[in-house]
Amino acid sequence: SAVISQKPSRDICQRGTSLTIQCQVDSQVTMMFWYRQQPGQSLTLIATANQGSEATYESGFVIDKFPISRPNLTFSTLTVSNMSPEDSSIYLCSVEDGDRAHNEQFFGPGTRLTVL
Amino acid sequence: AQSVAQPEDQVNVAEGNPLTVKCTYSVSGNPYLFWYVQYPNRGLQFLLKYITGDNLVKGSYGFEAEFNKSQTSFHLKKPSALVSDSALYFCAGTSGAGSYQLTFGKGTKLSVIP
Numbered sequence: 001s002a003v004i005s006q007k008p009s010r011d012i013c014q015r016g017t018s019l020t021i022q023c024q025v026d027s028q029v030t031m032m033f034w035y036r037q038q039p040g041q042s043l044t045l046i047a048t049a050n051q052g053s054e055a056t057y058e059s060g061f062v063i064d065k066f067p068i069s070r071p072n073l074t075f076s077t078l079t080v081s082n083m084s085p086e087d088s089s090i091y092l093c094s095v096e097d098g099d100r101a102h103n104e105q106f107f108g109p110g111t112r113l114t115v116l
Numbered sequence: 117a118q119s120v121a122q123p124e125d126q127v128n129v130a131e132g133n134p135l136t137v138k139c140t141y142s143v144s145g146n147p148y149l150f151w152y153v154q155y156p157n158r159g160l161q162f163l164l165k166y167i168t169g170d171n172l173v174k175g176s177y178g179f180e181a182e183f184n185k186s187q188t189s190f191h192l193k194k195p196s197a198l199v200s201d202s203a204l205y206f207c208a209g210t211s212g213a214g215s216y217q218l219t220f221g222k223g224t225k226l227s228v229i230p
Contacts, residue, residue: 033216104162105216
């Protein structure tokens with residue numbers, strides 16, 4: 001299975017600022033995903049990031065608020081822009097297993113964001 | 117729209133007793149179903165999956181799950197609970213091959229009491 005790291009592991013930010021979260025995978029993967037886990041809640045998919053194309057955002061999430069980069073097959077970034085306290089969450093990246101037919105996803109350790 | 121339900125916010129079980137964490141699904145087509153575990157301050161770890169075939173699926177750490185199509189359930193089970201099993205468990209599903217959009221349940225907190 002893929003080994004995924006995220007930076008930073010946690011951060012405390014001021015309202016109105018932006019934070020970029022990095023996700024690094026130890027192998028080349030086609031599909032990477034970004035999720036949000038709000039306090040006490042389940043995971044919600046923000047967007048899907050494929051290398052060489054624009055990210056696909058889920059309902060309720062927009063590129064201006066959560067711009068994503070996917071410059072190569074092992075790396076992606078998610079930016080949380082113009083933050084408010086409501087953005088305080090754990091943000092997780094995940095990748096799909098090499099065998100796409102099985103849809104198994106592996107998750108990074110998450111970035112715990114607190115917005116004051 | 118597909119959905120995954122975990123009816124219990126919390127499950128308490130004594131160490132050594134069998135445990136069950138419940139999950140029901142509403143997914144179009146032939147569902148692919150997964151269980152993940154989240155330990156405090158850590159990311160999600162994959163436990164097991166059902167794709168097709170035998171309804172009883174065995175996974176990591178002695179966990180297993182039974183796919184029941186008639187009841188649209190995929191309950192997670194373990195014959196003898198350990199204190200170290202205490203964590204947050206998520207059931208997730210997708211509508212089969214070619215679909216990558218995982219829908220997660222809200223999670224169930226399992227507490228194993230020594």
